[in-house]
Amino acid sequence: MGWLLAALVALVLAVGAMEDPYPDDLLGVPPIATPDYSYIDDFPNVDCNLGTGECWETPSNNMLRAAAASPSAPSYLVSNTGGDGVYIRRTPNMTDKITAWPDNTVMLSVAGEPIRGWLHVKAPDNVVGWIPEQYLVSPQARPTQQAAPVARPSTSLVSNRSPKWVVPVQYWINSNGFPYPQAEVESVAAWAFDSWLSEIGESAEFMGYTDARPNSRDSLNVIGWGYDTNPGRTWRWHSEGRLLEADVILSPQYSQFWKITMLHEVGHVLGLPHGGDGVMQETLSTNRLPKGLTESDRRMLLDVYGR
Secondary structure (H helix, E strand, O other), X not given: OHHHHHHHHHHHHHHHHOOOOOOOOOOOOOOOOOOOXXXXXXXXXXXXXXXXXXXXXOOOHXXXXXXHHOOOOOEEEEOOOOOOOEEEEOOOOOOOEEEEEOOOOEEEEOOOOOEOOEEXXXXXXXXXXXXXXXXXXXXXXXXXXXXXOOOOOOOOOOOXXXXXXXXXXXXXXXXXXXOOOHHHHHHHHHHXXXXXXXXXXXXXXXXXXXXXXXXXXXXXXXXXXXXXXXXXXXXXXXXXXXXXXXXXXXXXXXXXXXXXXXXXXXHHHOOOOOOOOXXXXXXXXXXXXXXXXXHHHHHHHHHHHOO
């Protein structure tokens, strides 16, 4: 009987180990390094696709309520659908349909700048989701079948809802796995923060080295090194427009571009989205990488911090 009891215990432990490592209503991200499988377990303002590793910011309930109550919130009309209407999606992609809406339906923008050509909107009956911006025009530009892409309500490159730091920025470095000396990593990180913050008369403070992982909610802003499908990735935690924490991972697969990637990701740490034609553009061409900030980068920074 002893061996049977031991076998049953082993079976229970094996089944328990096979359970999903995160709740059904929480999406994780791919592991940052093998075999260290770590998942995001606290992401109040970001959704992530486990299969692709893509993450996108989503508005908080307070933002939704504020947008619904604000007469000045940007609004759009559904257009250019050929009479077929357009589906609202749960995520910024062509899957996860919620419902379709006809031309001339008023949509309220609730999340600022588009994400890869998708805008987060609130439709009638409090339906919230994503719509390709090519099917939205401003109410001032009456819809026609040949209407251009979205007529944006502002010339600003950054939404005034972009999260930002309201306290001095402090950061740590996890140098485990970096193929460069600590002194060089520290120097490049300092250069990246200074490049941005000197534009607004601020500075960041390097707090030292840590073993904390750069994708966990621990109140530390950590820069680290780990395998990823992108040259770099930034995780941000924020609440009601205030940044609380931001972590960066740089990938060794793209180590030849790690310095400009550091500059790009630090821009995200400071609250900047993709945009413009400089360091913060979504796709950087390897044959014409910028050497530093451009005028569009500076404009985005000033749009966020208002200096």
